[in-house]
Amino acid sequence: MKHQITIKDIAVKLGLSTSTVSRALKDHPDISPKTRVAVKELASLLGYRPNRIALNLRNNSTRTIGLIIPEIEHYFFSAIINGIEEVAYKNDYSVMVFQSNESYKREVINTQAVLTNRVDGVLVSFSKETRDFSHFQRLIDNEIPVVFFDRVTEELQADQVVADDYQGAFIAVNHLIEKGCKRIAHFAAPQSLAIGRSRLSGYHDALLKHDIAYNPALVVLADTFDSSKKAAHDILRNADRPDGFFAVNDMSAIAIIKAAVELGLKVPQDVKVVGFENSKSSALIEPELTSVDQFGFELGREACLQLLRRLKEDEDISEFKPVKKVIKTKLVVRGST
Amino acid sequence: MKHQITIKDIAVKLGLSTSTVSRALKDHPDISPKTRVAVKELASLLGYRPNRIALNLRNNSTRTIGLIIPEIEHYFFSAIINGIEEVAYKNDYSVMVFQSNESYKREVINTQAVLTNRVDGVLVSFSKETRDFSHFQRLIDNEIPVVFFDRVTEELQADQVVADDYQGAFIAVNHLIEKGCKRIAHFAAPQSLAIGRSRLSGYHDALLKHDIAYNPALVVLADTFDSSKKAAHDILRNADRPDGFFAVNDMSAIAIIKAAVELGLKVPQDVKVVGFENSKSSALIEPELTSVDQFGFELGREACLQLLRRLKEDEDISEFKPVKKVIKTKLVVRGST
DNA sequence: ATGAAAGCGCTAACAC
DNA sequence: GTGTTAGCGCTTTCAT
Numbered sequence: 001m002k003h004q005i006t007i008k009d010i011a012v013k014l015g016l017s018t019s020t021v022s023r024a025l026k027d028h029p030d031i032s033p034k035t036r037v038a039v040k041e042l043a044s045l046l047g048y049r050p051n052r053i054a055l056n057l058r059n060n061s062t063r064t065i066g067l068i069i070p071e072i073e074h075y076f077f078s079a080i081i082n083g084i085e086e087v088a089y090k091n092d093y094s095v096m097v098f099q100s101n102e103s104y105k106r107e108v109i110n111t112q113a114v115l116t117n118r119v120d121g122v123l124v125s126f127s128k129e130t131r132d133f134s135h136f137q138r139l140i141d142n143e144i145p146v147v148f149f150d151r152v153t154e155e156l157q158a159d160q161v162v163a164d165d166y167q168g169a170f171i172a173v174n175h176l177i178e179k180g181c182k183r184i185a186h187f188a189a190p191q192s193l194a195i196g197r198s199r200l201s202g203y204h205d206a207l208l209k210h211d212i213a214y215n216p217a218l219v220v221l222a223d224t225f226d227s228s229k230k231a232a233h234d235i236l237r238n239a240d241r242p243d244g245f246f247a248v249n250d251m252s253a254i255a256i257i258k259a260a261v262e263l264g265l266k267v268p269q270d271v272k273v274v275g276f277e278n279s280k281s282s283a284l285i286e287p288e289l290t291s292v293d294q295f296g297f298e299l300g301r302e303a304c305l306q307l308l309r310r311l312k313e314d315e316d317i318s319e320f321k322p323v324k325k326v327i328k329t330k331l332v333v334r335g336s337t
Numbered sequence: 338m339k340h341q342i343t344i345k346d347i348a349v350k351l352g353l354s355t356s357t358v359s360r361a362l363k364d365h366p367d368i369s370p371k372t373r374v375a376v377k378e379l380a381s382l383l384g385y386r387p388n389r390i391a392l393n394l395r396n397n398s399t400r401t402i403g404l405i406i407p408e409i410e411h412y413f414f415s416a417i418i419n420g421i422e423e424v425a426y427k428n429d430y431s432v433m434v435f436q437s438n439e440s441y442k443r444e445v446i447n448t449q450a451v452l453t454n455r456v457d458g459v460l461v462s463f464s465k466e467t468r469d470f471s472h473f474q475r476l477i478d479n480e481i482p483v484v485f486f487d488r489v490t491e492e493l494q495a496d497q498v499v500a501d502d503y504q505g506a507f508i509a510v511n512h513l514i515e516k517g518c519k520r521i522a523h524f525a526a527p528q529s530l531a532i533g534r535s536r537l538s539g540y541h542d543a544l545l546k547h548d549i550a551y552n553p554a555l556v557v558l559a560d561t562f563d564s565s566k567k568a569a570h571d572i573l574r575n576a577d578r579p580d581g582f583f584a585v586n587d588m589s590a591i592a593i594i595k596a597a598v599e600l601g602l603k604v605p606q607d608v609k610v611v612g613f614e615n616s617k618s619s620a621l622i623e624p625e626l627t628s629v630d631q632f633g634f635e636l637g638r639e640a641c642l643q644l645l646r647r648l649k650e651d652e653d654i655s656e657f658k659p660v661k662k663v664i665k666t667k668l669v670v671r672g673s674t
Numbered sequence: 675a676t677g678a679a680a681g682c683g684c685t686a687a688c689a690c
Numbered sequence: 691g692t693g694t695t696a697g698c699g700c701t702t703t704c705a706t
Contacts, residue, residue, distance in 0.1 A: 001479060006682095019692075050683085051683050054682075058697085064433070064454075072415045075410070081409050085409070085434060094450060117431055120338075258623075281621055284595075357675080360675095388699050395682050395699085
């Protein structure tokens with residue numbers, strides 16, 4: 001990098017001290033209008049930009065937020081990043097992105113990286129593999145504010161921002177029942193994830209409400225396209241095949257539709273399908289997918305706002321009360337039901 | 338943030354000077370084994386982590402890469418980020434992400450932000466609006482290495498990493514012709530973008546090769562889902578409707594398929610469609626979309642590798658020779674052709 | 675083999 | 691109204 005103009009350069013050229021220049025630049029009342037103007041003019045003439053690194057060192061703050069996320073290449077997460085970046089941008093924060101790639105090991109390294117980079121706070125959605133949360137506890141021990149979103153845990157004293165997974169699942173399954181489904185399958189996420197548990201629970205309770213017996217055989221662990229396609233093929237070949245599916249995410253739901261079509265079944269006539277996410281893809285397929293919108297952008301926004309709130313606080317950990325923000329979901333009805 | 342252990346803490350506890358501790362920590366040969374061990378043990382006991390900010394200030398380097406990108410919420414770009422982050426991670430760099438949201442104004446602010454954050458280098462794909470490149474020139478003037486990817490310009494002396502858009506377009510249109518299409522439309526990106534021009538050019542030359550006259554009426558500016566859906570409806574209602582479409586991206590291609598189906602046309606029997614991107618969505622729709630894979634992950638990798646190469650160089654601008662790396666594309670044939 | 679001191683760029687308490 | 695000085699955490703000459 002080229003020599004960057006410093007406050008000293010300006011001071012020397014104007015025969016002033018660096019402190020005067022510093023003060024002039026930030027409109028300190030003591031400074032005479034003359035010098036203030038002179039300093040500012042020369043500064044803009046030379047293209048002076050304050051050295052953020054020096055400020056970082058002095059203020060022990062980087063105005064940077066660390067983001068630890070499973071994978072960017074997933075519509076839901078990229079929507080979240082979008083929301084985060086939007087809020088960060090408006091508040092003059094920058095965002096450093098670290099992917100865990102759904103790997104626990106990599107995630108641990110990510111937490112070290114955010115520490116090394118001295119970010120002011122961290123936003124986290126952890127990997128599917130993660131069972132142990134001590135690496136996040138380490139951040140908290142260092143008094144770095146951490147806000148979890150989407151993939152959260154009660155094991156840590158930390159803020160959470162989540163979609164209303166239970167409610168979303170409930171309205172999705174309720175919708176299937178109202179559309180006439182009697183035998184509804186659920187393709188679920190791992191039960192180690194709270195979203196997996198909440199969505200299963202919503203599914204369960206919606207059945208209950210309509211006096212439909214909960215049948216464990218209709219609940220399958222399948223949250224990726226490939227695993228869901230395979231599982232759907234298997235389950236749809238049975239004589240007593242389901243007439244409705246509630247999938248834990250859109251990729252899984254789309255796989256179910258594909259499998260049904262391949263088996264000569266008609267959607268929604270023979271089989272109805274509801275997804276969760278309301279991704280871009282849901283409006284592209286045929287029939288279009290009914291899906292629960294979990295407002296990723298909004299979720300990202302809220303998570304970031306909560307983090308910024310923490311950063312503003314005088315942090316007295318002793319009386320730290322975790323906040324849990326729940327974003328309502330909404331069913332978007334399309335052709336698949 | 339809690340008080341972070343510093344080199345001074347260790348020095349005091351051990352009755353040493355900070356310089357000795359510093360040297361011990363980095364295995365300086367002068368240091369006696371005894372002190373080296375003592376220092377290292379205490380360091381790990383206290384959980385010492387070097388303060389990156391202090392190092393940044395001293396070394397005038399942040400081991401951080403700035404990424405300026407139109408929008409994260411787009412499969413192609415998120416694949417690129419993935420590739421970038423992968424390379425950065427392996428080389429112990431962090432990535433700061435700045436979205437332009439396809440806005441020129443925001444992009445200018447983004448360039449200021451990367452300057453302020455003193456990133457070591459910048460990766461850029463500029464917005465559709467961008468006509469003036471002086472904000473990037475400012476980065477270059479500051480001797481900050483800049484590598485452009487996907488959306489590039491010849492107006493600046495800077496490295497470029499692009500997909501082989503011309504070749505991709507050529508093989509796509511060639512494929513349509515070989516499949517029997519006589520009247521092929523092209524849904525194009527703005528001609529202000531090099532990708533818009535190159536893909537049009539590939540389309541043009543493929544027609545030429547097969548002695549098909551180039552017909553400007555068949556070239557439409559439409560690179561989003563909505564605009565393409567509308568344009569496809571219009572053009573497909575004509576008596577002399579096209580029997581083949583080459584779309585500048587997958588969203589546009591999928592919109593064409595949707596429009597065709599809505600008009601009662603069969604894909605691929607009546608109309609064949611090829612997209613460009615090979616996004617996840619292309620394999621989800623029915624019929625599945627034939628598309629040109631532009632290897633976003635690879636492109637991100639290469640762009641980041643090129644930037645790291647520049648960062649390692651002794652930068653003598655006087656003899657700077659821009660490098661242009663072209664990533665070959667590949668046609669992925671599916672049901673839509 | 676270790677320490678003292680200077681410096682990276684900036685700010686702020688303390689002079690005058 | 692402006693200058694001096696110290697300090698943020700670390701490294702690196704230059705002493706000893």
